Amino acid sequence: MQEELRQKALKALNKNALNEEEIDISNFEAGGKEHPYLENIQELPEEEKKDMLVAGVDTTEKERTGTFILQDNSVIHASVLQEGLDVMGTAEALEKYDWLHDLYWNLVEVDKDKYTAKAALEGNRGYFIRALPGIKAIYPLQACMFIGREGLLQSAHNIIIAEEGSDLNIITGCTTASHIGSGMHIGITEIYVKKNAKLTFTMIHNWGEEVVVRPRTVSVVEEGGTYLSNYISMTPVRTVQMYPTTYLKGKNSVARYHSIIVGYPNSDIDVGSQVVLQGEGSRAEIIARSLTRGGRIVNRGRLVGEREGAKGHLECRGLMLSPKGVIYAVPELEARVDGVELSHEAAVGKIAQEEIEYLMARGLTEDEATAMIVRGFLNVKIMGLPEELDAEVQKAIAMSDASNF
């Protein structure tokens, strides 16, 4: 690791993130036991396969182009079935490709806060996924971040590159073994969407009740490129704080963020998305759905228009299913030149009595009516996922649905 990065990281080790409760990283065990590499993921214990499936990671690899699994802090599997795609550990990729060093810690700042600093000092775990120019992945690639050890700090550094004209779908499933209560995950992700490329990045969080989560993600989209980010968190988690940012650098580049978040008692979730529109004709859309059953959810959204003709819309809807929860919607628009078109709509409240009675008048009970409206609110169809991905996400929701609703 370059000495310069190390020095920067060391200086930032006590730097708290904005808007967050104080987290003491030293409460969690870094490193942990090494796990052996598995050529065949069928060798995974059945229990773990099941845990992963809930986060959208299918170990049968049916309709998957490739698979990456980080268990605790060990890369235990990386494979790819299609020519023109790379799936490997970041450390391996940095050895293999000299040029990659220029893209490493290039978008995310090492000294942004103590989490980025910690990740930098912990090393290059995480995945490197790349689609070569013009390559269209037939099925999604899946990456799993799996914590199987109580109280562990998992730290990952991921790099994704969709080269010119390529088309890539990635599902990242983040989950803990079902017996795990507490743990911490820091994930650095740097995303490059090149000219006319398209990347769909779907992240499903299925952490344990006492897990602290601090992802740090930055993406850059070049001319004609499209970046679609979907985020789903439907299970209890101690705290998540993240603020992924996309720079729409290229002409006619597009970014779309969709998120669906369910908050439970004792959960503190502060999630935002920011898109900086820098390219001529660039367009952005942020759509957020938050539902609380007692936890606190802060939903930030920010659009920054820096180039004339840029267009962006932000929509944030929050549903209160408990008198104890908090939903705090913070939509922000910033125009730095004239001729940008930015808009937002936000609404927070409980389910309208009128909607419940409408369904009751058709013979549903009050509980059935409420459940139906909630399912509608959490409907992932709005994400416009490719069919096979949509089915996976629906399945994951149905599975968490059965245990929580």
Added chain:
Amino acid sequence: MLRVEDLYVAVGGKTILKGVNLHIKPGETHVLFGPNGSGKSTLLGAIMGFDRYQVTSGKIFFKGKDITSLSVTERAKLGIGISFQRPPVLRGVSLGDLLQATDREENNINELAEPLNLLSFLERDVNYGFSGGEVKRSEMLQLLVQNPDLVLLDEPESGVDLENIAIIGDAVNRLLQKDGYHKPVCSRREAKESRKKAGLIITHTGYILDYVPADIGHVLYHGELSCTGLNPRELLGCIQKYGYADCTRCLA
């Protein structure tokens, strides 16, 4: 089938209905006229049991049972159905999902949707971006699936163009087992007598009467039924002539 006795209903603390009495027998279709704000929708809402319509005195009986304090769900399950004048939008809930969830008779939903031109709407969110006519047709489809014994229709023709009124009228007839939607029998009289479904329809314009034969008309005026028990068509003609306030002149 339905008996409303001396019913007083308040909305937000204000008394809207002041002693309404109404009796609907099996097979009968009643029509309710009245100016805006006279309490027509309040009467339908109170019969259905919606929360905002507070019954302060009087009783509602359905099939001989006192339903005054039953929940909306219980009333629906007993066999009361209602079409909303302005139903809410249910985002993320498709019309098809809603119909499946409320179907208790294993209906062929496509077969019911087809004549209402709603096949392509089954995938769409309930009422989201629907035009006036589409909303009404969707209400009819929901009722056909539910198949209630007493149908409450709140202005089924409002906001509907002429072409669509015929489709709505056809659906109402189907709901009420009117001509052509009932088992073939020898005479009209026998048909009428074997019919069990009852209806209460609010209409401003009376257009729906061109398609749906109705038996008895009432005028609700300032929270009271002022003219009641008349032939609906004659009553409508009389209202057009004298206005709602003076409809009692028709009773003479």
